[in-house]
Amino acid sequence: MNxxxxxxxxxxxxxxxxxxxxxxxxxxxxxxTADDFAHHATRLVFETARHLSDAGR
Numbered sequence: 001m002n003x004x005x006x007x008x009x010x011x012x013x014x015x016x017x018x019x020x021x022x023x024x025x026x027x028x029x030x031x032x033t034a035d036d037f038a039h040h041a042t043r044l045v046f047e048t049a050r051h052l053s054d055a056g057r
Contacts, residue, residue, distance in 0.1 A: 011042040018049040025053040 001009070014032060017024045029050060037043035 007038050011037055011039055015042050015045040015049075018046060018053075022053040025049045029053075 014028050018028050028046070032046075034043050034047045034050070037046060
C-alpha cells in the first residue's frame, strides 16, 4: 500500500464511522476537520455529517 492508498483508506474509515451516528461525528471532529481531507467526495461526506449532527439529526 502506498501513501495515497493509505490516505484514501483513512478517509473512507473516518467517513464510514461518522455515518454510524452523531457520537462518532463528534469524536472524529475532535481530531480532524473537513480541510484535512484530500479528496472532495470524502470531504463532502464529513461536512454533511457535521452539518446534520450540528442540526440534531
